[in-house]
Amino acid sequence: MSFISVFDVLGPNMIGPSSSHTAGAVNVARLARQMLEPPLARVEFTLYGSFAETYHGHGTDRALLGGIMGFATDDVRIRDSFAIADAAGLKYSFIPNFTETDVHPNTVDIAMTNAAGKTLIVRGESIGGGAVRMVRMNGVKIEFTGEYCSLIVVQRDIPGMVAYITEAVSRRSVNIAFMHLFRDGKGGTAYTIVETDEQLPPDIIQELRAHHGVDDAIIVQA
Amino acid sequence: MDFTSAKELLTLCGQHNLPISEVMRRRECDLAGAEPAAVEQRMRRALAIMREAAHQPLDNPQKSMGGLIGGEAKKLLERRASGLSICGAVLSRAMTHAMAVMEVNASMGLIVAAPTAGSAGVVPGLLLALAEVYDFTDEQLLDGLFNAGAVGYLAMQNATVAGAVGGCQAEVGVAAAMAASAAVELLGGTPAQSLDAASTVLMNMLGLVCDPVGGLVEYPCQNRNAAGVANALAAAEMALAGIKQHIPFDDMLAIMYQVGRSLPAELRETARGGCAACPGLCQN
DSSP, X not given: OOSOOHHHHSOOEEESSOIIIIIHHXXXXXXXXXXXXXXXXXXXEEEEHHHXXXXXXXXXXXXXXXXXXXXXXXXXXXXXHHHHHHHXXXXXXXXXXXXXXXXXXXXXXXXXXXXXXXXEEEEEEEEXXXXXXXXXXXXXXXXXXXXXXXXXXEEESOTTHHHHHHHHHHTTTOOEEEEEEEESSTTSEEXXXXXXXXXXXXXXXXXXXXXXXXXXXXXXXX | OOOSSHHHHHHHHHHHTOOHHHHHHHHHHHHHTOOHHHHHHHHHXXXXXXXXXXXXXXXXXXXXXXXXXXXXXXXXHHHHHTTOOSSHHHHHHHHHHHHHHHHHHHTTOEEEOSSXXXXXXXXXXXXXXXXXXXXXXXXXXXXXXXXXXXHHHHHHHHXXXXXXXXXXXXXXXXXXXXXXXXXXXXXXXXXXXXXXXHHHHHHHTTTOOBOOGGGOSSTTHHHHHHHHHHHHHHHHHHHHTTOOOSSOHHHHHHHHHHHHHHSOGGGBTSSSSGGGGOTTSOOO
Protein backbone atom coordinates (compact mmCIF):
# COMPACT_ATOMS: atom_id res chain seq x y z
CA MET A 1 0.00 0.00 0.00
CA SER A 2 1.66 3.20 -1.15
CA PHE A 3 -0.19 5.51 1.25
CA ILE A 4 -3.12 5.27 3.62
CA SER A 5 -6.07 6.77 1.79
CA VAL A 6 -9.16 8.21 3.48
CA PHE A 7 -10.95 5.33 1.76
CA ASP A 8 -8.75 2.82 3.57
CA VAL A 9 -10.17 4.37 6.76
CA LEU A 10 -13.77 4.76 5.57
CA GLY A 11 -13.80 1.58 3.53
CA PRO A 12 -13.84 -0.89 2.05
CA ASN A 13 -17.49 -0.79 1.10
CA MET A 14 -18.23 -4.39 1.86
CA ILE A 15 -20.73 -7.11 2.57
CA GLY A 16 -20.39 -7.93 6.27
CA PRO A 17 -19.70 -9.15 8.76
CA SER A 18 -15.89 -9.27 8.78
CA SER A 19 -13.23 -7.63 6.64
CA SER A 20 -10.86 -10.56 7.13
CA HIS A 21 -13.40 -13.42 7.11
CA THR A 22 -15.80 -12.07 4.49
CA ALA A 23 -14.22 -9.35 2.31
CA GLY A 24 -10.81 -11.05 2.43
CA ALA A 25 -12.38 -14.37 1.48
CA VAL A 26 -14.01 -12.71 -1.55
CA ASN A 27 -10.66 -11.27 -2.58
CA VAL A 28 -8.75 -14.56 -2.28
CA ALA A 29 -11.31 -16.34 -4.44
CA ARG A 30 -11.38 -13.50 -6.98
CA LEU A 31 -7.64 -13.91 -7.49
CA ALA A 32 -7.93 -17.70 -7.65
CA ARG A 33 -10.56 -17.64 -10.39
CA GLN A 34 -8.24 -15.67 -12.66
CA MET A 35 -5.59 -18.38 -12.38
CA LEU A 36 -7.50 -21.05 -14.33
CA GLU A 37 -9.12 -20.68 -17.72
CA PRO A 38 -12.90 -20.31 -17.49
CA PRO A 39 -15.50 -21.66 -17.35
CA LEU A 40 -15.13 -23.17 -13.92
CA ALA A 41 -17.00 -26.46 -13.40
CA ARG A 42 -16.14 -27.52 -9.87
CA VAL A 43 -14.50 -25.95 -6.84
CA GLU A 44 -13.57 -27.36 -3.45
CA PHE A 45 -12.62 -25.06 -0.59
CA THR A 46 -10.55 -26.42 2.32
CA LEU A 47 -10.68 -24.09 5.29
CA TYR A 48 -8.03 -23.77 7.99
CA GLY A 49 -7.71 -22.08 11.38
CA SER A 50 -10.26 -19.40 12.17
CA PHE A 51 -11.76 -19.87 8.70
CA ALA A 52 -12.51 -23.50 9.62
CA GLU A 53 -13.95 -22.60 13.01
CA THR A 54 -16.16 -19.63 12.10
CA TYR A 55 -16.84 -19.90 8.38
CA HIS A 56 -20.57 -20.31 8.65
CA GLY A 57 -21.23 -17.39 11.01
CA HIS A 58 -18.93 -15.12 9.04
CA GLY A 59 -20.42 -16.11 5.71
CA THR A 60 -16.91 -17.07 4.60
CA ASP A 61 -18.42 -19.90 2.52
CA ARG A 62 -20.79 -17.57 0.65
CA ALA A 63 -17.99 -15.03 0.27
CA LEU A 64 -15.57 -17.57 -1.23
CA LEU A 65 -18.21 -18.86 -3.61
CA GLY A 66 -19.18 -15.30 -4.59
CA GLY A 67 -15.55 -14.40 -5.18
CA ILE A 68 -14.95 -17.49 -7.33
CA MET A 69 -17.89 -16.30 -9.49
CA GLY A 70 -16.26 -12.87 -9.77
CA PHE A 71 -18.36 -10.87 -7.33
CA ALA A 72 -16.68 -7.86 -5.72
CA THR A 73 -16.58 -7.33 -1.92
CA ASP A 74 -19.54 -4.93 -2.07
CA ASP A 75 -21.75 -7.10 -4.29
CA VAL A 76 -25.04 -7.78 -2.50
CA ARG A 77 -25.42 -11.05 -4.43
CA ILE A 78 -22.82 -12.60 -2.09
CA ARG A 79 -25.55 -13.43 0.41
CA ASP A 80 -27.26 -15.55 -2.26
CA SER A 81 -24.16 -17.07 -3.80
CA PHE A 82 -25.22 -20.70 -3.09
CA ALA A 83 -28.39 -20.29 -5.13
CA ILE A 84 -26.58 -18.39 -7.87
CA ALA A 85 -23.87 -21.07 -8.14
CA ASP A 86 -26.54 -23.81 -8.22
CA ALA A 87 -28.39 -22.02 -11.01
CA ALA A 88 -25.14 -21.66 -12.95
CA GLY A 89 -24.37 -25.37 -12.54
CA LEU A 90 -21.18 -24.73 -10.59
CA LYS A 91 -20.40 -27.60 -8.19
CA TYR A 92 -18.89 -26.58 -4.87
CA SER A 93 -17.98 -28.00 -1.47
CA PHE A 94 -16.44 -26.77 1.79
CA ILE A 95 -14.16 -28.87 3.98
CA PRO A 96 -13.04 -27.53 7.35
CA ASN A 97 -9.57 -28.86 8.23
CA PHE A 98 -8.86 -28.87 11.97
CA THR A 99 -5.76 -31.06 11.87
CA GLU A 100 -3.32 -28.78 10.04
CA THR A 101 -2.73 -25.90 12.43
CA ASP A 102 0.65 -24.63 11.26
CA VAL A 103 -0.95 -22.13 8.87
CA HIS A 104 -2.02 -18.48 8.93
CA PRO A 105 -5.33 -18.36 10.91
CA ASN A 106 -7.35 -17.33 7.85
CA THR A 107 -6.19 -19.73 5.17
CA VAL A 108 -8.07 -21.49 2.37
CA ASP A 109 -7.04 -23.99 -0.28
CA ILE A 110 -9.07 -23.65 -3.45
CA ALA A 111 -9.11 -26.70 -5.75
CA MET A 112 -10.60 -25.77 -9.10
CA THR A 113 -11.56 -27.84 -12.14
CA ASN A 114 -12.59 -26.10 -15.34
CA ALA A 115 -14.93 -27.33 -18.05
CA ALA A 116 -11.97 -28.64 -20.07
CA GLY A 117 -11.01 -30.83 -17.10
CA LYS A 118 -7.91 -28.86 -16.17
CA THR A 119 -7.24 -28.57 -12.43
CA LEU A 120 -5.43 -26.12 -10.20
CA ILE A 121 -5.02 -25.91 -6.43
CA VAL A 122 -4.07 -22.57 -4.89
CA ARG A 123 -3.75 -21.44 -1.30
CA GLY A 124 -4.63 -17.94 -0.15
CA GLU A 125 -4.47 -16.09 3.16
CA SER A 126 -6.68 -13.23 4.35
CA ILE A 127 -4.22 -11.05 6.24
CA GLY A 128 -6.49 -8.29 7.60
CA GLY A 129 -8.76 -5.46 6.48
CA GLY A 130 -9.67 -7.36 3.31
CA ALA A 131 -6.05 -7.58 2.14
CA VAL A 132 -4.89 -11.00 0.92
CA ARG A 133 -1.91 -12.90 -0.39
CA MET A 134 -1.69 -16.05 -2.46
CA VAL A 135 0.95 -18.38 -1.07
CA ARG A 136 0.78 -21.69 -2.93
CA MET A 137 0.12 -22.97 -6.40
CA ASN A 138 -0.20 -26.75 -6.85
CA GLY A 139 1.62 -27.21 -3.56
CA VAL A 140 4.58 -24.98 -4.49
CA LYS A 141 5.28 -21.95 -2.32
CA ILE A 142 4.67 -18.73 -4.23
CA GLU A 143 3.67 -15.24 -3.18
CA PHE A 144 1.72 -12.37 -4.67
CA THR A 145 -1.04 -10.05 -3.46
CA GLY A 146 -2.88 -8.90 -6.55
CA GLU A 147 -2.16 -5.31 -5.57
CA TYR A 148 -0.03 -5.08 -8.72
CA CYS A 149 -0.69 -6.48 -12.17
CA SER A 150 0.81 -9.95 -11.75
CA LEU A 151 2.12 -12.17 -14.54
CA ILE A 152 2.38 -15.81 -13.53
CA VAL A 153 4.37 -18.10 -15.79
CA VAL A 154 4.31 -21.84 -15.18
CA GLN A 155 7.40 -23.24 -16.85
CA ARG A 156 9.95 -25.98 -16.90
CA ASP A 157 13.00 -25.27 -14.74
CA ILE A 158 15.46 -24.88 -17.63
CA PRO A 159 18.05 -22.19 -18.49
CA GLY A 160 17.01 -18.97 -20.24
CA MET A 161 13.39 -18.79 -19.11
CA VAL A 162 13.74 -15.69 -16.94
CA ALA A 163 15.56 -13.79 -19.69
CA TYR A 164 12.85 -14.83 -22.15
CA ILE A 165 10.07 -13.59 -19.86
CA THR A 166 11.70 -10.28 -18.89
CA GLU A 167 12.56 -9.56 -22.50
CA ALA A 168 8.90 -9.97 -23.46
CA VAL A 169 7.87 -7.65 -20.64
CA SER A 170 10.48 -5.00 -21.42
CA ARG A 171 9.55 -4.92 -25.11
CA ARG A 172 6.11 -3.73 -23.99
CA SER A 173 7.65 -0.83 -22.03
CA VAL A 174 6.17 -2.11 -18.78
CA ASN A 175 8.17 -1.60 -15.60
CA ILE A 176 8.77 -4.56 -13.29
CA ALA A 177 8.08 -3.71 -9.64
CA PHE A 178 8.89 -7.13 -8.17
CA MET A 179 9.91 -10.47 -9.59
CA HIS A 180 10.16 -13.84 -7.87
CA LEU A 181 11.03 -17.32 -9.00
CA PHE A 182 9.72 -20.46 -7.29
CA ARG A 183 10.12 -24.14 -8.15
CA ASP A 184 9.12 -27.56 -6.87
CA GLY A 185 12.61 -28.95 -7.46
CA LYS A 186 15.64 -28.66 -9.74
CA GLY A 187 14.62 -29.36 -13.32
CA GLY A 188 10.93 -29.64 -12.34
CA THR A 189 8.12 -27.12 -12.59
CA ALA A 190 8.96 -23.48 -11.87
CA TYR A 191 6.72 -20.47 -11.32
CA THR A 192 7.85 -16.99 -12.27
CA ILE A 193 5.77 -14.16 -10.82
CA VAL A 194 6.32 -10.71 -12.25
CA GLU A 195 4.48 -7.82 -10.61
CA THR A 196 4.41 -4.72 -12.79
CA ASP A 197 3.60 -1.06 -12.28
CA GLU A 198 1.66 -0.75 -15.52
CA GLN A 199 -1.01 -3.08 -16.88
CA LEU A 200 0.47 -5.78 -19.10
CA PRO A 201 -1.21 -6.10 -22.52
CA PRO A 202 -2.93 -9.51 -22.88
CA ASP A 203 -1.02 -10.38 -26.07
CA ILE A 204 2.02 -11.24 -23.95
CA ILE A 205 0.22 -14.39 -22.87
CA GLN A 206 0.16 -15.87 -26.40
CA GLU A 207 3.78 -14.99 -26.93
CA LEU A 208 4.92 -16.61 -23.70
CA ARG A 209 2.85 -19.74 -24.22
CA ALA A 210 4.49 -20.24 -27.61
CA HIS A 211 7.79 -21.12 -25.93
CA HIS A 212 8.34 -24.87 -25.59
CA GLY A 213 9.38 -24.49 -21.95
CA VAL A 214 6.23 -22.63 -20.91
CA ASP A 215 3.28 -24.67 -19.66
CA ASP A 216 1.03 -21.73 -18.95
CA ALA A 217 1.01 -17.95 -18.54
CA ILE A 218 -1.71 -15.89 -16.88
CA ILE A 219 -2.27 -12.31 -15.79
CA VAL A 220 -3.96 -11.74 -12.42
CA GLN A 221 -5.02 -8.52 -10.79
CA ALA A 222 -7.19 -7.65 -7.80
CA MET B 1 -0.42 18.46 1.53
CA ASP B 2 0.38 15.64 3.95
CA PHE B 3 0.72 15.00 7.67
CA THR B 4 1.71 12.02 9.76
CA SER B 5 0.76 13.27 13.25
CA ALA B 6 -2.02 15.22 14.90
CA LYS B 7 0.52 17.92 15.67
CA GLU B 8 1.35 18.34 11.98
CA LEU B 9 -2.35 18.27 11.14
CA LEU B 10 -3.05 21.12 13.56
CA THR B 11 -0.12 23.09 12.14
CA LEU B 12 -1.52 22.73 8.61
CA CYS B 13 -4.99 23.78 9.78
CA GLY B 14 -3.49 26.86 11.45
CA GLN B 15 -1.18 27.82 8.59
CA HIS B 16 -3.85 27.59 5.92
CA ASN B 17 -6.81 28.48 8.10
CA LEU B 18 -8.59 25.27 7.12
CA PRO B 19 -10.79 22.81 9.00
CA ILE B 20 -9.49 19.26 9.46
CA SER B 21 -11.91 17.99 6.80
CA GLU B 22 -10.43 20.23 4.11
CA VAL B 23 -6.83 19.33 4.96
CA MET B 24 -7.80 15.65 4.64
CA ARG B 25 -9.52 16.29 1.29
CA ARG B 26 -6.44 18.04 -0.09
CA ARG B 27 -4.17 15.31 1.23
CA GLU B 28 -6.27 12.68 -0.55
CA CYS B 29 -6.22 14.59 -3.86
CA ASP B 30 -2.47 15.25 -3.64
CA LEU B 31 -1.35 11.77 -2.62
CA ALA B 32 -3.83 9.73 -4.65
CA GLY B 33 -3.46 12.02 -7.66
CA ALA B 34 -7.25 12.19 -7.80
CA GLU B 35 -9.59 14.95 -8.92
CA PRO B 36 -11.51 16.62 -6.08
CA ALA B 37 -14.81 15.76 -7.77
CA ALA B 38 -13.91 12.07 -7.95
CA VAL B 39 -12.89 11.99 -4.29
CA GLU B 40 -16.10 13.76 -3.33
CA GLN B 41 -18.17 11.33 -5.40
CA ARG B 42 -16.55 8.33 -3.77
CA MET B 43 -17.24 9.70 -0.29
CA ARG B 44 -20.82 10.45 -1.33
CA ARG B 45 -21.21 6.77 -2.22
CA ALA B 46 -19.88 5.79 1.23
CA LEU B 47 -22.41 8.14 2.84
CA ALA B 48 -25.24 6.60 0.82
CA ILE B 49 -24.27 3.08 1.93
CA MET B 50 -24.02 4.23 5.55
CA ARG B 51 -27.44 5.87 5.41
CA GLU B 52 -29.08 2.79 3.92
CA ALA B 53 -27.52 0.50 6.52
CA ALA B 54 -28.47 2.84 9.37
CA HIS B 55 -32.14 2.77 8.34
CA GLN B 56 -32.88 -0.57 6.70
CA PRO B 57 -33.24 -2.68 9.91
CA LEU B 58 -35.68 -0.15 11.38
CA ASP B 59 -38.31 -1.44 8.96
CA ASN B 60 -36.92 -4.90 8.27
CA PRO B 61 -34.99 -6.37 11.18
CA GLN B 62 -32.92 -9.38 10.17
CA LYS B 63 -31.55 -12.17 12.32
CA SER B 64 -27.76 -12.27 12.19
CA MET B 65 -25.82 -15.14 10.60
CA GLY B 66 -24.76 -16.40 14.02
CA GLY B 67 -28.21 -15.83 15.49
CA LEU B 68 -26.99 -13.70 18.41
CA ILE B 69 -28.52 -10.37 17.35
CA GLY B 70 -31.33 -8.90 15.27
CA GLY B 71 -34.08 -6.37 15.93
CA GLU B 72 -32.28 -4.23 18.52
CA ALA B 73 -32.36 -1.02 16.49
CA LYS B 74 -36.11 -1.28 15.99
CA LYS B 75 -36.61 -1.63 19.73
CA LEU B 76 -34.65 1.55 20.36
CA LEU B 77 -36.66 3.33 17.69
CA GLU B 78 -39.92 2.21 19.27
CA ARG B 79 -38.81 3.38 22.69
CA ARG B 80 -37.94 6.84 21.35
CA ALA B 81 -41.26 6.96 19.50
CA SER B 82 -43.06 6.23 22.78
CA GLY B 83 -41.51 9.35 24.30
CA LEU B 84 -39.84 7.34 27.06
CA SER B 85 -36.20 7.62 25.93
CA ILE B 86 -33.90 8.79 28.70
CA CYS B 87 -31.05 9.50 26.25
CA GLY B 88 -32.28 12.64 24.51
CA ALA B 89 -32.74 13.32 20.81
CA VAL B 90 -29.16 12.94 19.56
CA LEU B 91 -27.97 9.99 21.62
CA SER B 92 -31.11 7.88 21.22
CA ARG B 93 -30.98 8.35 17.45
CA ALA B 94 -27.23 7.73 17.31
CA MET B 95 -27.52 4.47 19.25
CA THR B 96 -30.40 3.34 17.04
CA HIS B 97 -28.46 3.96 13.83
CA ALA B 98 -25.23 2.48 15.18
CA MET B 99 -26.95 -0.74 16.23
CA ALA B 100 -28.83 -0.84 12.92
CA VAL B 101 -25.57 -0.77 10.95
CA MET B 102 -24.26 -3.65 13.03
CA GLU B 103 -27.41 -5.65 12.31
CA VAL B 104 -26.91 -5.13 8.60
CA ASN B 105 -23.26 -6.13 8.92
CA ALA B 106 -24.06 -9.28 10.87
CA SER B 107 -26.68 -10.38 8.33
CA MET B 108 -24.33 -10.04 5.34
CA GLY B 109 -25.64 -6.68 4.23
CA LEU B 110 -23.64 -3.84 2.67
CA ILE B 111 -21.71 -1.55 5.03
CA VAL B 112 -18.70 0.75 5.00
CA ALA B 113 -15.88 -0.37 7.30
CA ALA B 114 -15.30 2.70 9.50
CA PRO B 115 -12.51 1.98 10.28
CA THR B 116 -13.43 -1.73 10.56
CA ALA B 117 -16.56 -3.81 9.99
CA GLY B 118 -16.85 -4.49 13.73
CA SER B 119 -16.94 -0.77 14.47
CA ALA B 120 -18.89 0.28 11.38
CA GLY B 121 -21.88 1.66 13.31
CA VAL B 122 -20.27 4.43 15.32
CA VAL B 123 -19.37 7.08 12.73
CA PRO B 124 -22.59 6.86 10.70
CA GLY B 125 -24.63 6.49 13.90
CA LEU B 126 -23.49 9.77 15.40
CA LEU B 127 -23.24 11.79 12.18
CA LEU B 128 -26.66 10.78 10.86
CA ALA B 129 -28.25 11.48 14.25
CA LEU B 130 -26.70 14.94 14.35
CA ALA B 131 -27.93 15.57 10.81
CA GLU B 132 -31.49 14.65 11.81
CA VAL B 133 -31.50 16.89 14.87
CA TYR B 134 -29.50 19.85 13.50
CA ASP B 135 -30.62 19.63 9.86
CA PHE B 136 -27.10 19.25 8.51
CA THR B 137 -26.86 18.94 4.73
CA ASP B 138 -25.11 16.06 2.97
CA GLU B 139 -22.27 18.47 2.16
CA GLN B 140 -21.78 19.05 5.88
CA LEU B 141 -21.92 15.31 6.53
CA LEU B 142 -19.20 14.80 3.91
CA ASP B 143 -17.07 17.32 5.83
CA GLY B 144 -17.72 15.22 8.91
CA LEU B 145 -16.60 12.04 7.13
CA PHE B 146 -13.35 13.61 5.90
CA ASN B 147 -12.68 14.90 9.42
CA ALA B 148 -13.35 11.42 10.83
CA GLY B 149 -11.12 9.99 8.10
CA ALA B 150 -8.22 12.16 9.25
CA VAL B 151 -8.47 10.84 12.81
CA GLY B 152 -8.80 7.23 11.66
CA TYR B 153 -5.86 7.65 9.30
CA LEU B 154 -3.68 8.85 12.21
CA ALA B 155 -4.68 5.75 14.17
CA MET B 156 -3.81 3.47 11.22
CA GLN B 157 -0.57 5.33 10.57
CA ASN B 158 0.70 5.51 14.16
CA ALA B 159 -1.13 2.80 16.09
CA THR B 160 -3.59 0.13 14.96
CA VAL B 161 -7.28 -0.32 14.21
CA ALA B 162 -7.15 -4.13 14.37
CA GLY B 163 -8.91 -5.80 17.28
CA ALA B 164 -6.50 -8.72 16.97
CA VAL B 165 -3.63 -6.33 17.69
CA GLY B 166 -5.09 -3.70 20.03
CA GLY B 167 -8.45 -4.96 21.29
CA CYS B 168 -11.81 -3.22 20.94
CA GLN B 169 -10.31 0.10 22.05
CA ALA B 170 -8.53 0.09 18.68
CA GLU B 171 -11.73 -0.61 16.76
CA VAL B 172 -14.74 0.93 18.48
CA GLY B 173 -12.40 3.23 20.43
CA VAL B 174 -10.90 4.69 17.28
CA ALA B 175 -14.29 4.80 15.55
CA ALA B 176 -15.67 6.81 18.48
CA ALA B 177 -12.64 9.12 18.40
CA MET B 178 -13.33 9.69 14.70
CA ALA B 179 -17.01 10.38 15.35
CA ALA B 180 -16.29 12.75 18.24
CA SER B 181 -13.82 14.77 16.20
CA ALA B 182 -16.25 15.00 13.29
CA ALA B 183 -19.09 16.07 15.59
CA VAL B 184 -16.98 18.88 17.00
CA GLU B 185 -16.23 20.24 13.52
CA LEU B 186 -19.89 20.00 12.48
CA LEU B 187 -20.95 21.93 15.57
CA GLY B 188 -18.49 24.75 14.95
CA GLY B 189 -15.57 23.67 17.15
CA THR B 190 -11.92 24.26 16.27
CA PRO B 191 -9.47 21.65 14.93
CA ALA B 192 -7.78 21.60 18.35
CA GLN B 193 -11.14 20.91 19.99
CA SER B 194 -11.79 18.08 17.52
CA LEU B 195 -8.55 16.38 18.47
CA ASP B 196 -9.15 17.01 22.16
CA ALA B 197 -12.45 15.16 21.77
CA ALA B 198 -10.68 12.31 19.94
CA SER B 199 -8.13 12.12 22.73
CA THR B 200 -10.87 12.05 25.38
CA VAL B 201 -12.56 9.10 23.74
CA LEU B 202 -9.43 6.98 23.59
CA MET B 203 -8.76 7.82 27.24
CA ASN B 204 -12.25 6.80 28.28
CA MET B 205 -12.27 3.57 26.26
CA LEU B 206 -8.69 2.65 27.12
CA GLY B 207 -8.19 -1.05 27.66
CA LEU B 208 -11.47 -2.20 26.16
CA VAL B 209 -10.99 -5.81 25.12
CA CYS B 210 -12.08 -7.61 21.94
CA ASP B 211 -13.98 -10.75 22.98
CA PRO B 212 -16.52 -11.64 20.29
CA VAL B 213 -18.79 -14.52 21.29
CA GLY B 214 -18.24 -17.46 18.94
CA GLY B 215 -15.62 -15.37 17.14
CA LEU B 216 -18.42 -13.58 15.31
CA VAL B 217 -18.85 -9.85 14.73
CA GLU B 218 -22.16 -9.73 16.61
CA TYR B 219 -22.06 -9.79 20.37
CA PRO B 220 -20.90 -7.77 22.29
CA CYS B 221 -19.78 -5.82 19.18
CA GLN B 222 -23.19 -4.34 18.49
CA ASN B 223 -23.61 -3.16 22.11
CA ARG B 224 -20.18 -1.61 22.03
CA ASN B 225 -21.01 0.38 18.93
CA ALA B 226 -23.85 1.96 20.91
CA ALA B 227 -21.45 2.60 23.79
CA GLY B 228 -19.03 4.11 21.30
CA VAL B 229 -21.48 6.79 20.16
CA ALA B 230 -22.24 7.63 23.80
CA ASN B 231 -18.54 8.05 24.52
CA ALA B 232 -18.11 10.14 21.39
CA LEU B 233 -20.99 12.39 22.31
CA ALA B 234 -19.69 12.95 25.85
CA ALA B 235 -16.23 13.76 24.54
CA ALA B 236 -17.53 16.16 21.90
CA GLU B 237 -19.65 17.96 24.48
CA MET B 238 -16.64 18.38 26.76
CA ALA B 239 -14.46 19.72 23.94
CA LEU B 240 -17.14 22.14 22.74
CA ALA B 241 -17.51 23.39 26.31
CA GLY B 242 -13.83 24.35 26.17
CA ILE B 243 -12.51 21.56 28.36
CA LYS B 244 -8.93 20.92 27.29
CA GLN B 245 -7.09 17.63 27.62
CA HIS B 246 -3.65 17.24 29.16
CA ILE B 247 -2.78 14.34 26.87
CA PRO B 248 -2.53 15.31 23.17
CA PHE B 249 -4.04 12.95 20.60
CA ASP B 250 -0.65 11.76 19.31
CA ASP B 251 0.36 10.68 22.81
CA MET B 252 -3.05 9.17 23.48
CA LEU B 253 -2.74 7.04 20.33
CA ALA B 254 0.66 5.81 21.49
CA ILE B 255 -0.81 5.00 24.91
CA MET B 256 -3.73 3.14 23.36
CA TYR B 257 -1.34 1.16 21.13
CA GLN B 258 0.88 0.28 24.10
CA VAL B 259 -2.07 -0.82 26.21
CA GLY B 260 -3.39 -2.86 23.30
CA ARG B 261 -0.16 -4.74 22.87
CA SER B 262 -0.10 -5.49 26.60
CA LEU B 263 -3.51 -7.15 26.46
CA PRO B 264 -3.28 -10.93 26.74
CA ALA B 265 -3.97 -12.77 23.49
CA GLU B 266 -7.22 -14.16 24.98
CA LEU B 267 -8.64 -10.63 24.87
CA ARG B 268 -7.62 -9.75 21.34
CA GLU B 269 -10.22 -11.21 18.97
CA THR B 270 -9.30 -14.84 19.60
CA ALA B 271 -12.70 -15.55 21.22
CA ARG B 272 -10.97 -17.30 24.09
CA GLY B 273 -11.54 -14.73 26.87
CA GLY B 274 -13.90 -12.09 28.19
CA CYS B 275 -17.51 -12.35 27.06
CA ALA B 276 -16.52 -15.03 24.54
CA ALA B 277 -15.54 -17.33 27.41
CA CYS B 278 -18.94 -17.12 29.10
CA PRO B 279 -20.24 -20.67 29.45
CA GLY B 280 -23.46 -21.56 27.70
CA LEU B 281 -23.13 -19.05 24.87
CA CYS B 282 -22.79 -19.94 21.20
CA GLN B 283 -19.42 -21.59 20.65
CA ASN B 284 -20.09 -21.68 16.93
